[in-house]
Amino acid sequence: MAPPRASVTPTSLPRPNIRYRNAGADGQATGVTATVTKSMLGTGTRADPRLTPPGWQGNGLTYNEARGHLLARQLGGRGDEPRNLVTLTQNAANSPHMSGFERQVARRVRDGEVVEYSATPLYSRGILPPAAMLLTAQGSRGAPAARIIQNPAGRGK
Template sequence: MARKKQKPPFSPAIMLVAVLLILVLGVFGVQVPDTIQEMFGVHTQQQSKPTTTTSVSSTNPGPKELGPATFSTNELTDSKSGWIDYHSLDSLGRATGAEALLKPAMVNTGTSANKDIRPPGFISGLDPTNHSRGHLIGRQLGGSGDDARNLTTLYQTPVNTPFMTKYENQVRQALDKGETIRYRVTPVYEGTELLCKQIDIEAKGLNKNTTVDFRVTILNEK
C-alpha cells in the first residue's frame, strides 16, 4: 500500500512571506530564534558588532614656531669650514646645548647614538618608556652619537620623530643645495629634573636667498 505524500505544514505563499520576513529582520539586526529559522529552512548569520579599539594618541601639542632665528650679527659670521661646539655637561650630567656652523660637506658625517651612553633619566627599551638618546645636533647634520654632550633623553615619539626630524630635514635640504646654516639646539630643564622640559631649535641660512630661518620649541612630552 503506497504511502501518502506528507503535506508541508505551511502553504507556499506563507512560506515565502515567512522567509522574506526573516531575511528582512536579519538585515536590521533583529535576531530570529533558530527554531523558527529551521522551521522555514532559513539560516541568517547574525552580524557581529564591530570591535572598537582604543588608540592611544599623543597629548603633545607639537612644535611651536616662534618666528625667525635670533642670532646676533657676530654669531652669523661665516668661515671656510664648518664647526660644531658642544656645551659642557652640567652638575647632573645633563647635556646643556650645542651650536654649529653647518656646511654641505658635514652631511651624514655624524654617528648613531652610542648604546653605552645613558643620558640622565634614560631608561632602556622603547616600551613602555618611549625613551631615546636624542641628538642635539642630528646625525645627518654631522652630530656625534659618541659624545655625551650631544645626547639628551627625549621621547622617541613624537619628539625625536617626527617633530625634531621635520626641522632637521629642512636644514638638510638646504645643505644639499649648497647652503651654509647657523644652527643651535638647547634643551631646557626644570630644576633638577633629568629629562628636559623642552627642546629649543634655531636655524638660519647665511645665503642671500635662504629658505631656512626659524626658531621653534618642542615640548618633551609623549
C-alpha cells in the same frame, strides 16, 4: 708725498664647526651650536647604546624614549659624544618634530647654504630629561627658523 700707511692683516681664529657647551651639574647636555656645511651631511653616527643620558629609564621601546642627538646624525652629530645626547620621547618629540626640523636644515645645506644651527635643551628644576628643545637655524641665504619642541619625558610626574 703721503707717508706709507701701515696695513693690519686681520687674524683669523680657527673655530670648529661643532661647538658643544659644557655638561650641567647632573651630567645633562646643555646645548650645541654648529656651522653646518655640505661636507658634514651624513657624517654623524648613531647613538651609542652604552651611553645613558640623564633621565634614561633603560629601555627605549618600553618607555618610548630615544637617545636624542642635539646635533642630528644627518647633520654630522656624533652619537658617542655625551654632550650631544639627551633623553627624548621618541614619538613624537624626536620623530617627527625634531627630525622634521633637522631635515629642513639638511635640505637648505644640500641646496648650497651654510647654516648656523643651535639646539638648546630647556630643563625644569629637578627633572633630568629636558622639558623642551629650542632649535634655531640661520642660513646664509634664507630666513631664520626656530622651533620649540615639547618633550613629554621631561615633564614632572
